[in-house]
Amino acid sequence: MMGWLRSKGKTSNIAAKQDPDSKAQDSTEVSIEEISEVEAFSSSAGSLFAPRLFDETKPLLTVSGVERSFSVGGRQLDVLKGIDMALFPMQLIMLKGRSGSGKTTLLNMIGGLDQPNKGEIVFMGHPFHQSGDDQRTLVRRKEIGFIFQSFALMPLLSAWENVELALRMANVPRSEWKKRTAHCLDLVGLSKRMHHRPFELSGGEQQRVAIAKAIAHRPSLLLADEPTAELDSQMGAQVMAVFRDIIQAEQVTICMTTHDPTIMEVADHVFEMVDGKFINT
Ligand SMILES: Nc1ncnc2c1ncn2[C@@H]1O[C@H](COP(=O)(O)OP(=O)(O)OP(=O)(O)O)[C@@H](O)[C@H]1O
Numbered sequence: 620m621m622g623w624l625r626s627k628g629k630t631s632n633i634a635a636k637q638d639p640d641s642k643a644q645d646s647t648e649v650s651i652e653e654i655s656e657v658e659a660f661s662s663s664a665g666s667l668f669a670p671r672l673f674d675e676t677k678p679l680l681t682v683s684g685v686e687r688s689f690s691v692g693g694r695q696l697d698v699l700k701g702i703d704m705a706l707f708p709m710q711l712i713m714l715k716g717r718s719g720s721g722k723t724t725l726l727n728m729i730g731g732l733d734q735p736n737k738g739e740i741v742f743m744g745h746p747f748h749q750s751g752d753d754q755r756t757l758v759r760r761k762e763i764g765f766i767f768q769s770f771a772l773m774p775l776l777s778a779w780e781n782v783e784l785a786l787r788m789a790n791v792p793r794s795e796w797k798k799r800t801a802h803c804l805d806l807v808g809l810s811k812r813m814h815h816r817p818f819e820l821s822g823g824e825q826q827r828v829a830i831a832k833a834i835a836h837r838p839s840l841l842l843a844d845e846p847t848a849e850l851d852s853q854m855g856a857q858v859m860a861v862f863r864d865i866i867q868a869e870q871v872t873i874c875m876t877t878h879d880p881t882i883m884e885v886a887d888h889v890f891e892m893v894d895g896k897f898i899n900t
Pocket residue numbers: 640689690691696698716717718719720721722723724725
């Protein structure tokens with residue numbers, strides 16, 4: 620049994636998006652009863668601020684023998700050819716590899732947006748490889764946050780309103796919005812810009828609002844696809860400093876993709892993908 624005694628965390632994130640083009644073969648659905656059992660030991664009473672109690676030696680997520688192919692123009696394109704990895708609590712993990720090597724494909728599967736054709740993905744006791752869309756969505760909304768290269772903020776809403784919207788979408792009680800929004804904007808160093816709308820913020824500031832939004836519902840895992848790609852090196856470094864801070868403050872685990880060797884220097888571990896597999900793991 621996994622050593623998770625996590626404080627509850629009401630809720631959900633709005634970020635989930637694209638659906639996979641096909642489902643895993645042999646997708647044996649897990650019953651709601653089984654999911655409830657998993658919930659029973661992965662969560663316990665608490666709040667958006669309570670400390671998490673967990674065994675740091677037990678992985679938050681394991682990926683075993685994962686393969687993913689796509690059918691393109693009648694031909695099979697093998698993108699992931701046997702991926703094995705484990706993410707441990709409060710780690711900062713990076714995926715690197717040339718364009719088209721499969722980093723986003725893997726990130727989507729870790730986040731429960733897509734499923735492997737073969738292999739296993741277990742996140743906090745939830746078998747993503749054999750659970751249905753609805754079950755993965757429930758887990759994702761509660762435990763996972765997403766950050767994208769292009770920030771994905773609502774353009775007409777202020778930084779404060781963007782974060783508050785995430786809480787509203789996650790069904791967090793209105794009484795908690797003010798405190799949690801202020802906390803998240805403070806964590807990313809934007810308390811002084813809370814009333815600015817995205818176009819009134821720099822690229823780095825916009826990405827920091829996106830981080831505040833992604834952690835608002837207190838996920839256990841933050842997935843970021845090229846979060847610094849549109850930023851200059853100084854703003855990229857600021858985003859990485861924020862990542863380091865929130866790992867400690869929120870006890871979150873971060874898995875991100877990047878092409879930038881300077882950014883990789885702050886990782887706890889870098890997985891390099893070549894021809895659908897990791898090398899040097
Ligand atoms: N839904 C899909 N249907 C068909 N092919 C796909 C699909 N998704 C991804 N691919 C293919 O899988 C390969 C890996 O794509 P992926 O987006 O994971 O690469 P990446 O490593 O994230 O690249 P980049 O660094 O450019 O973001 C690419 O060749 C891509 O064309």
